[in-house]
Amino acid sequence: xxxxxxxxxxxxxxxxxxxxxxxxxxxxxxxxxxxxxxxxxxxxxxxxxxxxxxxxxxxxxxxxxxxxxxxxxxxxxxxxxxxxxxxxxxxxxxxxxxxxxxxxxxxxxxxxxxxxxxxxxxxxxxxxxxxxxxxxxxxxxxxxxxxxxxxxxxxxxxxxxxxxxxxxxxxxxxxxxxxxxxxxxxxxxxxxxxxxxxxxxxxxxxxxxxxxxxxxxxxxxxxxxxxxxxxxxxxxxxxxxxxxx
Amino acid sequence: xxxxxxxxxxxxxxxxxxxxxxxxxxxxxxxxxxxxxxxxxxxxxxxxxxxxxxxxxxxxxxxxxxxxxxxxxxxxxxxxxxxxxxxxxxxxxxxxxxxxxxxxxxxxxxxxxxxxxxxxxxxxxxxxxxxxxxxxxxxxxxxxxxxxxxxxxxxxxxxxxxxxxxxxxxxxxxxxxxxxxxxxxxxxxxxxxxxxxxxxxxxxxxxxxxxxxxxxxxxxxxxxxxxxxxxxxxxxxxxxxxxxxxxxxxxxxxxxxxxxxxxxxxxxxxxxxxxxxxxxxxxxx
Numbered sequence: 001x002x003x004x005x006x007x008x009x010x011x012x013x014x015x016x017x018x019x020x021x022x023x024x025x026x027x028x029x030x031x032x033x034x035x036x037x038x039x040x041x042x043x044x045x046x047x048x049x050x051x052x053x054x055x056x057x058x059x060x061x062x063x064x065x066x067x068x069x070x071x072x073x074x075x076x077x078x079x080x081x082x083x084x085x086x087x088x089x090x091x092x093x094x095x096x097x098x099x100x101x102x103x104x105x106x107x108x109x110x111x112x113x114x115x116x117x118x119x120x121x122x123x124x125x126x127x128x129x130x131x132x133x134x135x136x137x138x139x140x141x142x143x144x145x146x147x148x149x150x151x152x153x154x155x156x157x158x159x160x161x162x163x164x165x166x167x168x169x170x171x172x173x174x175x176x177x178x179x180x181x182x183x184x185x186x187x188x189x190x191x192x193x194x195x196x197x198x199x200x201x202x203x204x205x206x207x208x209x210x211x212x213x214x215x216x217x218x219x220x221x222x223x224x225x226x227x228x229x230x231x232x233x234x235x236x237x238x239x240x241x242x243x244x245x
Numbered sequence: 246x247x248x249x250x251x252x253x254x255x256x257x258x259x260x261x262x263x264x265x266x267x268x269x270x271x272x273x274x275x276x277x278x279x280x281x282x283x284x285x286x287x288x289x290x291x292x293x294x295x296x297x298x299x300x301x302x303x304x305x306x307x308x309x310x311x312x313x314x315x316x317x318x319x320x321x322x323x324x325x326x327x328x329x330x331x332x333x334x335x336x337x338x339x340x341x342x343x344x345x346x347x348x349x350x351x352x353x354x355x356x357x358x359x360x361x362x363x364x365x366x367x368x369x370x371x372x373x374x375x376x377x378x379x380x381x382x383x384x385x386x387x388x389x390x391x392x393x394x395x396x397x398x399x400x401x402x403x404x405x406x407x408x409x410x411x412x413x414x415x416x417x418x419x420x421x422x423x424x425x426x427x428x429x430x431x432x433x434x435x436x437x438x439x440x441x442x443x444x445x446x447x448x449x450x451x452x453x454x455x456x457x458x459x460x461x462x463x464x465x466x467x468x469x470x471x472x473x474x475x476x477x478x479x480x481x482x483x484x485x486x487x488x489x490x491x492x493x494x495x496x497x498x499x500x501x502x503x504x505x506x507x508x509x510x511x512x513x514x515x516x517x518x519x520x521x522x523x524x525x526x527x528x529x530x
Contacts, residue, residue: 134473
Protein backbone atom coordinates (compact mmCIF):
# COMPACT_ATOMS: atom_id res chain seq x y z
CA UNK A 1 0.00 0.00 0.00
CA UNK A 2 1.31 3.41 -1.00
CA UNK A 3 2.20 5.69 1.87
CA UNK A 4 1.77 9.46 1.92
CA UNK A 5 4.19 11.94 3.46
CA UNK A 6 2.68 12.53 6.90
CA UNK A 7 3.55 15.03 9.60
CA UNK A 8 3.27 14.24 13.30
CA UNK A 9 3.01 17.08 15.80
CA UNK A 10 2.18 17.44 19.47
CA UNK A 11 -1.24 18.91 20.29
CA UNK A 12 -1.00 19.70 23.99
CA UNK A 13 0.35 16.97 26.27
CA UNK A 14 -2.58 14.59 25.85
CA UNK A 15 -2.88 14.54 22.05
CA UNK A 16 -0.95 14.10 18.84
CA UNK A 17 -1.98 15.42 15.44
CA UNK A 18 -1.10 13.45 12.31
CA UNK A 19 -1.58 15.29 9.04
CA UNK A 20 -1.69 14.09 5.45
CA UNK A 21 -1.26 16.40 2.43
CA UNK A 22 -3.83 19.19 2.57
CA UNK A 23 -6.25 17.86 -0.02
CA UNK A 24 -9.83 16.69 0.04
CA UNK A 25 -10.02 13.32 -1.63
CA UNK A 26 -11.08 9.75 -0.94
CA UNK A 27 -7.55 8.30 -1.35
CA UNK A 28 -6.23 10.35 1.54
CA UNK A 29 -9.33 9.76 3.66
CA UNK A 30 -9.04 6.00 3.05
CA UNK A 31 -5.38 5.99 4.04
CA UNK A 32 -6.30 7.79 7.27
CA UNK A 33 -9.04 5.26 7.98
CA UNK A 34 -6.71 2.32 7.28
CA UNK A 35 -4.08 3.73 9.60
CA UNK A 36 -6.69 4.48 12.25
CA UNK A 37 -8.01 0.90 12.03
CA UNK A 38 -4.46 -0.46 12.19
CA UNK A 39 -3.68 1.64 15.29
CA UNK A 40 -6.88 0.52 17.02
CA UNK A 41 -6.40 -3.14 16.17
CA UNK A 42 -2.67 -3.64 16.54
CA UNK A 43 -1.05 -0.76 18.38
CA UNK A 44 -3.01 1.30 20.88
CA UNK A 45 -4.51 0.13 24.14
CA UNK A 46 -8.26 -0.01 23.67
CA UNK A 47 -10.32 2.29 25.83
CA UNK A 48 -7.45 4.63 26.62
CA UNK A 49 -7.34 6.39 23.27
CA UNK A 50 -9.73 8.35 21.12
CA UNK A 51 -9.03 8.64 17.40
CA UNK A 52 -10.63 11.54 15.56
CA UNK A 53 -10.36 11.54 11.76
CA UNK A 54 -11.30 14.63 9.74
CA UNK A 55 -10.46 15.43 6.09
CA UNK A 56 -6.63 15.17 6.01
CA UNK A 57 -5.91 14.61 9.70
CA UNK A 58 -6.10 12.05 12.46
CA UNK A 59 -5.92 13.24 16.06
CA UNK A 60 -5.04 10.76 18.79
CA UNK A 61 -6.10 11.68 22.32
CA UNK A 62 -4.85 9.82 25.38
CA UNK A 63 -7.21 9.82 28.32
CA UNK A 64 -5.83 10.93 31.67
CA UNK A 65 -2.18 10.62 30.75
CA UNK A 66 0.70 12.53 29.25
CA UNK A 67 2.20 11.45 25.92
CA UNK A 68 6.00 11.22 25.68
CA UNK A 69 5.99 12.90 22.29
CA UNK A 70 9.50 12.19 20.98
CA UNK A 71 9.35 8.44 21.51
CA UNK A 72 5.69 8.21 20.51
CA UNK A 73 6.41 10.01 17.22
CA UNK A 74 9.08 7.48 16.28
CA UNK A 75 6.71 4.68 17.23
CA UNK A 76 3.92 6.17 15.09
CA UNK A 77 6.22 6.53 12.07
CA UNK A 78 7.17 2.89 12.49
CA UNK A 79 3.53 1.81 12.76
CA UNK A 80 2.62 3.87 9.68
CA UNK A 81 5.36 2.26 7.58
CA UNK A 82 4.27 -1.22 8.71
CA UNK A 83 0.55 -0.70 8.25
CA UNK A 84 -1.05 -3.52 6.33
CA UNK A 85 -4.15 -3.56 4.20
CA UNK A 86 -6.36 -4.79 7.00
CA UNK A 87 -10.10 -4.97 6.50
CA UNK A 88 -11.87 -1.78 7.34
CA UNK A 89 -15.16 -1.69 9.14
CA UNK A 90 -17.89 -2.13 6.48
CA UNK A 91 -18.72 1.17 4.82
CA UNK A 92 -22.23 2.12 3.83
CA UNK A 93 -24.00 4.48 1.49
CA UNK A 94 -26.88 5.94 3.50
CA UNK A 95 -29.90 7.11 1.53
CA UNK A 96 -31.51 9.94 3.47
CA UNK A 97 -34.99 11.27 2.64
CA UNK A 98 -35.29 15.05 2.35
CA UNK A 99 -38.43 17.10 1.92
CA UNK A 100 -37.55 20.09 -0.25
CA UNK A 101 -41.08 21.53 0.12
CA UNK A 102 -41.63 25.23 0.73
CA UNK A 103 -42.55 24.61 4.38
CA UNK A 104 -38.90 23.69 5.10
CA UNK A 105 -36.92 25.10 2.17
CA UNK A 106 -36.74 28.65 3.52
CA UNK A 107 -34.04 29.76 1.10
CA UNK A 108 -34.71 27.57 -1.96
CA UNK A 109 -36.26 30.39 -4.01
CA UNK A 110 -33.45 32.81 -3.14
CA UNK A 111 -30.82 30.15 -3.87
CA UNK A 112 -32.41 29.29 -7.21
CA UNK A 113 -32.46 32.97 -8.20
CA UNK A 114 -28.84 33.50 -7.21
CA UNK A 115 -27.65 30.34 -8.95
CA UNK A 116 -29.95 30.95 -11.94
CA UNK A 117 -31.55 27.54 -11.79
CA UNK A 118 -35.09 26.41 -11.16
CA UNK A 119 -35.82 24.91 -7.72
CA UNK A 120 -36.33 21.55 -9.45
CA UNK A 121 -32.83 21.78 -10.96
CA UNK A 122 -31.34 22.65 -7.56
CA UNK A 123 -33.01 19.57 -6.03
CA UNK A 124 -31.86 17.38 -8.89
CA UNK A 125 -28.26 18.56 -8.51
CA UNK A 126 -28.37 18.14 -4.74
CA UNK A 127 -29.65 14.55 -4.94
CA UNK A 128 -27.70 13.47 -8.03
CA UNK A 129 -24.54 12.06 -6.42
CA UNK A 130 -23.47 10.59 -3.09
CA UNK A 131 -21.38 12.73 -0.72
CA UNK A 132 -18.41 11.47 1.25
CA UNK A 133 -18.44 11.95 5.04
CA UNK A 134 -15.05 13.59 5.72
CA UNK A 135 -15.64 14.29 9.37
CA UNK A 136 -18.24 14.44 12.13
CA UNK A 137 -18.06 17.41 14.47
CA UNK A 138 -19.25 20.94 15.25
CA UNK A 139 -22.36 19.41 16.88
CA UNK A 140 -23.06 15.76 17.83
CA UNK A 141 -23.85 13.95 14.58
CA UNK A 142 -23.04 16.85 12.23
CA UNK A 143 -21.50 15.40 9.05
CA UNK A 144 -18.96 17.31 6.98
CA UNK A 145 -19.94 16.23 3.48
CA UNK A 146 -17.62 16.53 0.48
CA UNK A 147 -18.49 16.38 -3.19
CA UNK A 148 -21.00 19.19 -3.62
CA UNK A 149 -21.49 20.00 -7.34
CA UNK A 150 -19.74 23.31 -8.01
CA UNK A 151 -22.96 24.59 -9.55
CA UNK A 152 -24.47 24.59 -6.03
CA UNK A 153 -21.74 26.65 -4.36
CA UNK A 154 -23.27 29.69 -2.73
CA UNK A 155 -22.03 31.93 0.13
CA UNK A 156 -23.54 31.71 3.61
CA UNK A 157 -26.45 34.00 4.36
CA UNK A 158 -25.28 37.48 5.27
CA UNK A 159 -26.97 37.23 8.66
CA UNK A 160 -27.31 33.92 10.45
CA UNK A 161 -30.70 32.81 11.76
CA UNK A 162 -30.93 32.59 15.56
CA UNK A 163 -32.83 29.32 15.21
CA UNK A 164 -32.53 26.71 12.48
CA UNK A 165 -34.91 23.74 12.71
CA UNK A 166 -33.49 20.31 13.57
CA UNK A 167 -33.00 18.29 10.37
CA UNK A 168 -32.55 21.37 8.18
CA UNK A 169 -30.51 20.71 5.05
CA UNK A 170 -28.28 23.57 4.06
CA UNK A 171 -25.80 24.88 1.51
CA UNK A 172 -22.75 27.04 2.32
CA UNK A 173 -19.69 27.47 0.13
CA UNK A 174 -18.40 24.08 -0.92
CA UNK A 175 -20.42 22.38 1.81
CA UNK A 176 -23.80 20.82 2.30
CA UNK A 177 -25.08 19.25 5.49
CA UNK A 178 -27.88 18.46 7.91
CA UNK A 179 -28.35 20.30 11.23
CA UNK A 180 -28.57 17.45 13.77
CA UNK A 181 -30.17 19.73 16.37
CA UNK A 182 -31.98 23.00 16.46
CA UNK A 183 -29.23 25.61 16.55
CA UNK A 184 -28.30 29.05 15.28
CA UNK A 185 -26.94 28.90 11.75
CA UNK A 186 -26.03 30.82 8.63
CA UNK A 187 -26.43 28.18 5.94
CA UNK A 188 -28.98 28.51 3.12
CA UNK A 189 -31.78 26.10 4.04
CA UNK A 190 -33.19 24.11 1.11
CA UNK A 191 -34.99 21.24 2.83
CA UNK A 192 -35.37 19.05 5.89
CA UNK A 193 -34.38 15.46 6.63
CA UNK A 194 -36.99 13.81 8.85
CA UNK A 195 -34.84 10.95 10.14
CA UNK A 196 -32.06 11.70 12.65
CA UNK A 197 -28.84 9.74 12.18
CA UNK A 198 -27.82 10.70 15.73
CA UNK A 199 -29.62 9.41 18.82
CA UNK A 200 -27.90 9.61 22.22
CA UNK A 201 -30.18 6.84 23.55
CA UNK A 202 -28.45 4.29 21.33
CA UNK A 203 -25.28 2.55 22.44
CA UNK A 204 -23.76 3.65 19.16
CA UNK A 205 -25.30 7.12 19.04
CA UNK A 206 -24.38 7.90 15.44
CA UNK A 207 -25.25 5.53 12.59
CA UNK A 208 -22.96 7.19 10.08
CA UNK A 209 -19.17 7.12 10.44
CA UNK A 210 -16.37 9.00 8.75
CA UNK A 211 -15.70 7.37 5.36
CA UNK A 212 -19.33 6.44 4.75
CA UNK A 213 -21.31 8.10 1.98
CA UNK A 214 -24.64 9.87 2.06
CA UNK A 215 -27.09 10.42 -0.77
CA UNK A 216 -30.23 12.49 -0.39
CA UNK A 217 -33.50 11.75 -2.19
CA UNK A 218 -36.55 13.94 -2.50
CA UNK A 219 -39.77 13.02 -0.69
CA UNK A 220 -43.22 14.60 -0.36
CA UNK A 221 -44.53 16.22 2.82
CA UNK A 222 -46.79 13.19 3.39
CA UNK A 223 -43.81 10.82 3.22
CA UNK A 224 -41.86 13.20 5.46
CA UNK A 225 -44.57 13.07 8.11
CA UNK A 226 -44.72 9.28 7.91
CA UNK A 227 -40.92 8.88 8.28
CA UNK A 228 -40.91 11.33 11.16
CA UNK A 229 -43.49 9.32 13.07
CA UNK A 230 -41.70 6.06 12.21
CA UNK A 231 -38.41 7.37 13.53
CA UNK A 232 -39.99 8.82 16.67
CA UNK A 233 -41.48 5.44 17.61
CA UNK A 234 -38.28 3.68 16.57
CA UNK A 235 -39.51 1.62 13.61
CA UNK A 236 -37.95 3.64 10.79
CA UNK A 237 -35.59 1.46 8.73
CA UNK A 238 -32.66 3.41 7.35
CA UNK A 239 -31.79 2.56 3.74
CA UNK A 240 -28.17 1.58 3.53
CA UNK A 241 -26.12 -0.06 0.81
CA UNK A 242 -22.77 -1.77 1.42
CA UNK A 243 -19.90 -0.11 -0.41
CA UNK A 244 -16.35 -1.32 -1.00
CA UNK A 245 -13.60 0.13 1.11
CA UNK B 246 -38.06 -2.25 51.10
CA UNK B 247 -35.09 -0.10 51.92
CA UNK B 248 -34.83 2.94 49.74
CA UNK B 249 -31.57 2.94 47.81
CA UNK B 250 -31.51 6.52 46.67
CA UNK B 251 -32.19 9.71 48.54
CA UNK B 252 -32.87 13.07 47.01
CA UNK B 253 -31.19 16.42 47.07
CA UNK B 254 -34.07 18.85 46.59
CA UNK B 255 -33.20 21.88 44.51
CA UNK B 256 -35.41 24.57 46.08
CA UNK B 257 -33.81 27.32 44.00
CA UNK B 258 -31.41 26.44 41.22
CA UNK B 259 -29.22 29.56 40.89
CA UNK B 260 -28.01 31.00 37.59
CA UNK B 261 -26.57 27.89 35.94
CA UNK B 262 -26.17 24.76 38.02
CA UNK B 263 -25.36 21.43 36.38
CA UNK B 264 -24.21 17.93 37.27
CA UNK B 265 -20.72 17.13 36.00
CA UNK B 266 -18.24 14.28 36.27
CA UNK B 267 -14.93 13.62 34.52
CA UNK B 268 -16.73 13.62 31.17
CA UNK B 269 -17.83 11.58 28.22
CA UNK B 270 -15.04 9.74 26.52
CA UNK B 271 -15.11 7.81 23.25
CA UNK B 272 -17.61 9.76 21.12
CA UNK B 273 -15.56 12.69 19.88
CA UNK B 274 -15.38 11.13 16.41
CA UNK B 275 -19.18 11.45 16.38
CA UNK B 276 -19.05 15.11 17.34
CA UNK B 277 -19.85 14.64 21.04
CA UNK B 278 -17.75 16.95 23.26
CA UNK B 279 -16.26 15.46 26.41
CA UNK B 280 -18.07 17.91 28.74
CA UNK B 281 -17.38 17.34 32.44
CA UNK B 282 -16.03 19.48 35.29
CA UNK B 283 -14.56 22.82 34.17
CA UNK B 284 -12.25 23.30 37.19
CA UNK B 285 -10.82 19.81 37.67
CA UNK B 286 -8.09 21.10 40.03
CA UNK B 287 -10.74 21.92 42.61
CA UNK B 288 -12.95 18.87 42.20
CA UNK B 289 -10.01 16.48 42.43
CA UNK B 290 -9.41 17.79 45.96
CA UNK B 291 -13.07 17.59 46.97
CA UNK B 292 -13.51 14.00 45.84
CA UNK B 293 -10.24 13.14 47.56
CA UNK B 294 -11.48 14.63 50.85
CA UNK B 295 -14.62 12.52 50.62
CA UNK B 296 -12.57 9.45 49.56
CA UNK B 297 -14.74 9.17 46.45
CA UNK B 298 -13.86 7.61 43.11
CA UNK B 299 -12.21 10.31 41.01
CA UNK B 300 -15.13 10.23 38.55
CA UNK B 301 -17.80 10.86 41.20
CA UNK B 302 -20.34 13.40 39.94
CA UNK B 303 -20.59 16.83 41.57
CA UNK B 304 -22.74 19.96 41.24
CA UNK B 305 -21.11 22.73 39.23
CA UNK B 306 -22.52 26.06 40.37
CA UNK B 307 -21.95 29.09 38.17
CA UNK B 308 -21.97 32.67 39.52
CA UNK B 309 -25.00 32.50 41.79
CA UNK B 310 -25.72 29.47 43.87
CA UNK B 311 -28.74 27.35 44.62
CA UNK B 312 -30.70 26.60 47.78
CA UNK B 313 -30.67 22.88 48.49
CA UNK B 314 -32.36 20.54 50.96
CA UNK B 315 -30.96 17.12 51.85
CA UNK B 316 -33.50 14.34 52.25
CA UNK B 317 -31.12 12.09 54.18
CA UNK B 318 -27.81 12.29 56.01
CA UNK B 319 -24.58 12.37 54.07
CA UNK B 320 -21.19 14.10 53.87
CA UNK B 321 -20.26 16.92 51.52
CA UNK B 322 -17.27 19.09 50.61
CA UNK B 323 -17.38 22.47 48.89
CA UNK B 324 -14.75 24.34 46.90
CA UNK B 325 -13.85 26.47 43.91
CA UNK B 326 -15.35 29.96 43.74
CA UNK B 327 -15.87 31.71 47.06
CA UNK B 328 -19.48 32.49 47.90
CA UNK B 329 -21.09 33.14 51.23
CA UNK B 330 -22.55 29.73 52.02
CA UNK B 331 -24.68 28.69 54.98
CA UNK B 332 -25.81 25.34 56.30
CA UNK B 333 -29.01 25.89 58.31
CA UNK B 334 -28.10 29.59 58.44
CA UNK B 335 -24.63 28.93 59.92
CA UNK B 336 -21.74 30.08 57.73
CA UNK B 337 -19.51 27.27 56.45
CA UNK B 338 -16.24 27.20 54.55
CA UNK B 339 -14.66 25.51 51.55
CA UNK B 340 -12.42 22.41 51.54
CA UNK B 341 -13.82 20.75 54.67
CA UNK B 342 -15.69 17.50 55.10
CA UNK B 343 -19.13 18.45 56.43
CA UNK B 344 -21.83 16.21 57.79
CA UNK B 345 -25.37 17.06 56.74
CA UNK B 346 -28.53 15.59 58.24
CA UNK B 347 -31.98 14.92 56.87
CA UNK B 348 -33.79 18.23 56.34
CA UNK B 349 -30.63 20.38 56.37
CA UNK B 350 -30.64 23.38 54.07
CA UNK B 351 -27.55 24.52 52.19
CA UNK B 352 -27.85 28.03 50.86
CA UNK B 353 -25.49 29.96 48.59
CA UNK B 354 -25.28 33.74 48.83
CA UNK B 355 -23.17 36.41 47.22
CA UNK B 356 -20.25 35.57 44.90
CA UNK B 357 -17.02 36.93 46.37
CA UNK B 358 -14.28 35.52 44.19
CA UNK B 359 -13.98 33.15 41.23
CA UNK B 360 -16.87 32.02 39.03
CA UNK B 361 -17.63 28.31 39.50
CA UNK B 362 -18.26 26.64 42.86
CA UNK B 363 -18.49 22.90 43.39
CA UNK B 364 -20.49 20.72 45.73
CA UNK B 365 -19.14 17.20 46.06
CA UNK B 366 -21.09 14.54 47.95
CA UNK B 367 -20.05 11.23 49.46
CA UNK B 368 -20.30 8.51 46.74
CA UNK B 369 -21.17 11.11 44.08
CA UNK B 370 -24.52 12.20 42.66
CA UNK B 371 -26.42 9.33 41.05
CA UNK B 372 -28.26 10.97 38.15
CA UNK B 373 -28.59 8.93 34.96
CA UNK B 374 -25.70 8.13 32.64
CA UNK B 375 -25.86 9.20 28.99
CA UNK B 376 -23.12 7.68 26.81
CA UNK B 377 -21.16 6.74 29.91
CA UNK B 378 -21.26 10.06 31.74
CA UNK B 379 -23.58 11.99 34.05
CA UNK B 380 -22.33 15.33 32.75
CA UNK B 381 -25.08 17.64 31.52
CA UNK B 382 -24.74 18.72 27.90
CA UNK B 383 -27.98 20.08 26.48
CA UNK B 384 -27.55 18.64 23.01
CA UNK B 385 -27.64 15.06 24.24
CA UNK B 386 -28.79 14.91 27.87
CA UNK B 387 -32.48 15.35 28.78
CA UNK B 388 -31.63 18.47 30.78
CA UNK B 389 -29.17 21.29 30.10
CA UNK B 390 -29.29 22.64 33.64
CA UNK B 391 -31.02 22.08 36.97
CA UNK B 392 -34.34 23.87 37.40
CA UNK B 393 -36.13 25.08 40.53
CA UNK B 394 -37.91 22.29 42.41
CA UNK B 395 -35.97 19.51 40.69
CA UNK B 396 -34.26 16.64 42.51
CA UNK B 397 -30.87 14.98 42.27
CA UNK B 398 -30.41 11.47 43.64
CA UNK B 399 -27.61 10.49 46.03
CA UNK B 400 -26.84 7.54 48.31
CA UNK B 401 -27.23 8.33 51.98
CA UNK B 402 -24.25 7.84 54.27
CA UNK B 403 -24.93 7.69 57.99
CA UNK B 404 -21.33 7.40 59.10
CA UNK B 405 -18.03 8.27 57.51
CA UNK B 406 -14.74 8.76 59.27
CA UNK B 407 -12.58 10.79 56.88
CA UNK B 408 -8.80 10.39 56.93
CA UNK B 409 -8.47 14.14 56.41
CA UNK B 410 -11.19 16.52 57.53
CA UNK B 411 -9.99 19.60 55.73
CA UNK B 412 -7.42 21.00 53.33
CA UNK B 413 -5.51 24.22 53.17
CA UNK B 414 -5.60 25.02 49.49
CA UNK B 415 -3.35 27.17 47.33
CA UNK B 416 -6.17 28.95 45.61
CA UNK B 417 -6.04 29.32 41.84
CA UNK B 418 -8.66 32.07 41.99
CA UNK B 419 -6.08 34.89 41.95
CA UNK B 420 -3.93 33.43 39.18
CA UNK B 421 -3.96 35.42 35.96
CA UNK B 422 -1.09 33.85 34.06
CA UNK B 423 -1.98 31.00 31.73
CA UNK B 424 0.82 28.72 30.58
CA UNK B 425 0.35 27.68 26.99
CA UNK B 426 1.97 25.22 24.61
CA UNK B 427 2.31 25.87 20.89
CA UNK B 428 -0.79 24.75 19.01
CA UNK B 429 -0.63 22.90 15.68
CA UNK B 430 -0.83 26.16 13.65
CA UNK B 431 1.48 28.19 15.92
CA UNK B 432 4.04 28.65 13.13
CA UNK B 433 1.47 30.72 11.25
CA UNK B 434 1.96 33.60 13.70
CA UNK B 435 4.18 36.49 12.64
CA UNK B 436 6.38 38.59 14.96
CA UNK B 437 3.73 41.23 15.44
CA UNK B 438 1.09 38.67 16.39
CA UNK B 439 3.49 36.98 18.81
CA UNK B 440 4.30 40.32 20.39
CA UNK B 441 0.60 41.10 20.80
CA UNK B 442 -0.14 37.67 22.25
CA UNK B 443 2.59 37.60 24.85
CA UNK B 444 3.05 41.22 25.90
CA UNK B 445 -0.46 42.41 26.61
CA UNK B 446 -3.18 41.66 29.08
CA UNK B 447 -6.45 40.27 27.82
CA UNK B 448 -9.90 40.61 29.33
CA UNK B 449 -12.66 38.03 29.29
CA UNK B 450 -15.56 38.92 26.97
CA UNK B 451 -19.24 38.60 27.82
CA UNK B 452 -19.30 35.60 25.50
CA UNK B 453 -17.99 33.03 27.95
CA UNK B 454 -19.58 29.73 28.87
CA UNK B 455 -18.90 26.01 29.09
CA UNK B 456 -18.36 25.85 25.32
CA UNK B 457 -15.84 28.64 24.88
CA UNK B 458 -14.33 31.81 26.31
CA UNK B 459 -13.84 34.77 23.99
CA UNK B 460 -11.45 37.63 24.75
CA UNK B 461 -12.17 41.32 24.19
CA UNK B 462 -8.77 42.28 22.78
CA UNK B 463 -7.84 41.15 19.28
CA UNK B 464 -4.49 40.62 17.55
CA UNK B 465 -3.90 41.11 13.84
CA UNK B 466 -5.90 38.69 11.74
CA UNK B 467 -4.95 36.28 8.99
CA UNK B 468 -6.14 34.87 5.67
CA UNK B 469 -4.97 31.31 6.30
CA UNK B 470 -7.45 28.67 5.21
CA UNK B 471 -7.30 25.14 6.59
CA UNK B 472 -9.36 21.99 6.47
CA UNK B 473 -11.54 21.25 9.47
CA UNK B 474 -9.63 19.24 12.06
CA UNK B 475 -9.98 18.15 15.69
CA UNK B 476 -10.06 20.66 18.54
CA UNK B 477 -9.62 20.00 22.27
CA UNK B 478 -10.65 21.68 25.50
CA UNK B 479 -8.05 24.41 25.98
CA UNK B 480 -7.44 24.94 22.27
CA UNK B 481 -7.04 28.65 21.44
CA UNK B 482 -8.32 29.45 17.96
CA UNK B 483 -7.53 32.59 15.98
CA UNK B 484 -10.30 33.86 13.72
CA UNK B 485 -9.51 35.68 10.43
CA UNK B 486 -10.51 38.95 12.17
CA UNK B 487 -7.92 38.35 14.93
CA UNK B 488 -10.31 37.28 17.68
CA UNK B 489 -9.15 34.65 20.17
CA UNK B 490 -11.56 31.86 21.10
CA UNK B 491 -10.59 29.44 23.86
CA UNK B 492 -12.54 26.19 23.67
CA UNK B 493 -13.70 24.68 26.95
CA UNK B 494 -15.27 21.38 28.05
CA UNK B 495 -18.48 21.58 26.00
CA UNK B 496 -16.55 22.96 23.04
CA UNK B 497 -17.02 21.65 19.52
CA UNK B 498 -14.86 18.64 18.69
CA UNK B 499 -13.67 19.97 15.32
CA UNK B 500 -13.01 23.42 13.95
CA UNK B 501 -11.70 25.27 10.94
CA UNK B 502 -9.76 28.12 12.61
CA UNK B 503 -6.02 27.87 13.19
CA UNK B 504 -5.23 26.34 16.60
CA UNK B 505 -2.44 28.66 17.68
CA UNK B 506 -2.07 27.79 21.36
CA UNK B 507 -3.04 25.04 23.77
CA UNK B 508 -3.76 25.61 27.47
CA UNK B 509 -2.51 23.23 30.11
CA UNK B 510 -5.04 21.30 32.22
CA UNK B 511 -4.32 23.71 35.06
CA UNK B 512 -4.84 26.64 32.68
CA UNK B 513 -8.32 25.34 31.87
CA UNK B 514 -9.12 25.24 35.60
CA UNK B 515 -7.77 28.78 36.12
CA UNK B 516 -9.80 30.08 33.17
CA UNK B 517 -12.94 28.30 34.40
CA UNK B 518 -12.84 30.60 37.45
CA UNK B 519 -12.81 33.79 35.33
CA UNK B 520 -15.83 35.89 34.45
CA UNK B 521 -16.47 38.76 32.02
CA UNK B 522 -14.03 41.62 32.60
CA UNK B 523 -11.41 39.55 34.45
CA UNK B 524 -7.86 39.82 33.12
CA UNK B 525 -5.32 37.25 32.04
CA UNK B 526 -2.09 36.92 30.12
CA UNK B 527 -0.30 34.10 28.30
CA UNK B 528 3.16 32.67 28.83
CA UNK B 529 4.66 30.25 26.36
CA UNK B 530 6.12 27.12 27.97
